[in-house]
Amino acid sequence: MSLASPQPAVLACTKSEAPTSQRSISSTRLQAPKPTLAAIESLIDEALEASIASATGPSTPPTLAKALRYAVFPGGGRLRPQLCLLVAMVESGGWPPPDAIHAAAAIELLHCASLVHDDLPCFDDADARRGRPSVHRVFGEPIAVLVGDALIVHAFHQAARGPHAGALVKTLSDAAGSLRGLVAGQAWETEAFVSLEEYHRAKTASLFEAAAAMGAIASGSDADRWRELGEALGRAYQAADDIADAIGNAAVIGKPIGQDDAKARPSLVRSLGLEGARRHLATLVEDASASAMRGGGGQLLDQWLERVAARLTELQ
Numbered sequence: 001m002s003l004a005s006p007q008p009a010v011l012a013c014t015k016s017e018a019p020t021s022q023r024s025i026s027s028t029r030l031q032a033p034k035p036t037l038a039a040i041e042s043l044i045d046e047a048l049e050a051s052i053a054s055a056t057g058p059s060t061p062p063t064l065a066k067a068l069r070y071a072v073f074p075g076g077g078r079l080r081p082q083l084c085l086l087v088a089m090v091e092s093g094g095w096p097p098p099d100a101i102h103a104a105a106a107i108e109l110l111h112c113a114s115l116v117h118d119d120l121p122c123f124d125d126a127d128a129r130r131g132r133p134s135v136h137r138v139f140g141e142p143i144a145v146l147v148g149d150a151l152i153v154h155a156f157h158q159a160a161r162g163p164h165a166g167a168l169v170k171t172l173s174d175a176a177g178s179l180r181g182l183v184a185g186q187a188w189e190t191e192a193f194v195s196l197e198e199y200h201r202a203k204t205a206s207l208f209e210a211a212a213a214m215g216a217i218a219s220g221s222d223a224d225r226w227r228e229l230g231e232a233l234g235r236a237y238q239a240a241d242d243i244a245d246a247i248g249n250a251a252v253i254g255k256p257i258g259q260d261d262a263k264a265r266p267s268l269v270r271s272l273g274l275e276g277a278r279r280h281l282a283t284l285v286e287d288a289s290a291s292a293m294r295g296g297g298g299q300l301l302d303q304w305l306e307r308v309a310a311r312l313t314e315l316q
């Protein structure tokens, strides 16, 4: 489900600078007087461009290089890196510091990896993602497995930068891992008995929580203040995704629908029915807003949260 609306870039480089793919993020010249959501979206895409450029080179097999780029561009909603940067901006009181931009790229790379693996025949066997054929449909299964692997490796490479590298890597590995992270979330699908709450936390909320926490860590601040907001938002997001899977329009959301029923996946709609799921989503969105208010967010974060909350409920 994509929540992004394409926005014009407000960042630019001087003519003497190298192309985006060869620049470091810190060489970007910020032209907007004040940070805007559109500027944040541009920063994220620039950081991802730089990441993919540094993950590929003349020695990378060309099909793998092409597939890596295909998995990351064009993006979907880019919500997790946006959350990371918005938290970093509240904590640093202005533009996000370079380490937060690397952290945001790390989170999105891990997310893209999870989507590539999730679409594989051994998981959801999905033909489409972000309105295009999924990575394995275009490049074949072996390359899709390797694209996911490479993006995971590179996500950690991005996180392991700057003075807060240790805490950033630890937070990202909690979100990815087998304790309560993405790997655990996907593995719950193979079990006969599943707690829906635990499943949603692991497969989706863990990465949102890490996004918020990493924004704070990269700014040298306390992560704990932000974890609750990230988790609440992630739970709401997965609830909305379950509803979209039941009643959404595949052409609009850019991926197949009806998968939860077809594959007997645990889902909010299967547990509570459509009306129950809608009520639960409304509660989760309220939880996220309440948690944001307790966290004392900044103007831009509040504006973004309102936009996300409106989209989550309006899609239903």
Ligand code: IPE
Pocket (backbone or CB within 6 Å): 001, 002, 003, 075, 076, 077, 078, 079, 111, 130, 203, 204, 237, 238, 241
């Ligand atoms: C899809 O996430 C997987 C879920 C956890 C629901 P997104 O809907 O954020 O995917 P993109 O990045 O926007 O395509």
Ligand code: IPE
Pocket (backbone or CB within 6 Å): 001, 114, 115, 118, 124, 126, 182, 185, 186, 203, 204, 241, 245, 255
């Ligand atoms: C996605 O879960 C969560 C991941 C860890 C990738 P889903 O399988 O429900 O997400 P979509 O609907 O394919 O995006």
Ligand code: MG
Pocket (backbone or CB within 6 Å): 118, 123, 124
């Ligand atoms: Mg899945």
Ligand code: MG
Pocket (backbone or CB within 6 Å): 118, 119, 124, 126, 259
């Ligand atoms: Mg899926």
